[in-house]
Amino acid sequence: MTIMKTKKEIISPSLLAADFMQIGNEIRNVTAAGADWIHADVMDGVFVPNITIGNPVVEAIKSVSSVPIDVHLMIVHPENHIQKFIKAGADILTVHCENNANIFYTLMEIRQSGISPAVAINPGTPVTMVEPLLSLVDMVLVMTVNPGFGGQKFIPDSLQKIMQIRKWSDERNLDLRIQVDGGINEKTARQCREAGADVFVAGTSIFKYPQGYAAGIKAIRGSSVAE
Numbered sequence: 001m002t003i004m005k006t007k008k009e010i011i012s013p014s015l016l017a018a019d020f021m022q023i024g025n026e027i028r029n030v031t032a033a034g035a036d037w038i039h040a041d042v043m044d045g046v047f048v049p050n051i052t053i054g055n056p057v058v059e060a061i062k063s064v065s066s067v068p069i070d071v072h073l074m075i076v077h078p079e080n081h082i083q084k085f086i087k088a089g090a091d092i093l094t095v096h097c098e099n100n101a102n103i104f105y106t107l108m109e110i111r112q113s114g115i116s117p118a119v120a121i122n123p124g125t126p127v128t129m130v131e132p133l134l135s136l137v138d139m140v141l142v143m144t145v146n147p148g149f150g151g152q153k154f155i156p157d158s159l160q161k162i163m164q165i166r167k168w169s170d171e172r173n174l175d176l177r178i179q180v181d182g183g184i185n186e187k188t189a190r191q192c193r194e195a196g197a198d199v200f201v202a203g204t205s206i207f208k209y210p211q212g213y214a215a216g217i218k219a220i221r222g223s224s225v226a227e
């Protein structure tokens with residue numbers, strides 16, 4: 001998938017920390033500040049203890065965005081809803097490995113629709129849960145906080161998980177993207193990069209960065225090699 005291969009590292013700002021009253025301007029401004037993708041968090045109040053947005057809002061986000069939309073589904077039975085998010089314009093569609101008995105079919109259906117499938121794993125889930133799914137996806141999302149809310153503290157144990165997934169990807173020549181999400185800032189992004197991550201989701205440390213969005217993005221890119 002070309003959107004997966006465009007750059008060595010991807011920064012995907014999470015709109016959860018943006019001003020929803022100004023969402024169009026927020027998307028334009030953060031893209032002008034250097035965002036590579038836009039991360040949309042879909043929560044149903046069941047899989048996670050919070051409710052956010054659904055497919056109509058994803059469609060609105062897509063209509064103003066000039067960069068790919070990265071949709072993170074934190075919902076039960078994602079298999080019943082993926083077509084709606086594909087139609088809404090998701091470019092990358094991420095489903096969790098925890099609660100989906102039909103995840104093979106779900107990931108294959110996403111692939112067949114022509115967009116990028118990704119699988120997410122929670123901090124409390126053993127890394128072996130994603131191992132059988134690696135050949136079906138373009139990206140693994142390693143949650144670095146418990147999903148549900150922005151502004152939480154990074155969980156350092158996640159680094160082991162990133163290392164193991166990068167090892168599997170290398171051994172099998174899968175060239176997987178590894179995305180990290182939750183508590184990502186300049187310091188934790190560097191730790192994740194060293195462990196093997198190459199897609200960085202950040203809400204608070206971009207939208208609430210005191211010196212502005214461009215400075216927040218630049219800080220996360222940090223010591224990475226110039227592209």
Ligand SMILES: O=C(CO)[C@@H](O)[C@H](O)COP(=O)(O)O
Nearest residue numbers: 147148150151182183203204
């Ligand atoms: O998926 C989630 C939370 O469940 C994230 O995408 C958060 O929105 C990230 O927010 P910060 O931790 O960067 O503030």
Ligand SMILES: [Fe+2]
Nearest residue numbers: 041072181201
């Ligand atoms: Fe997310």
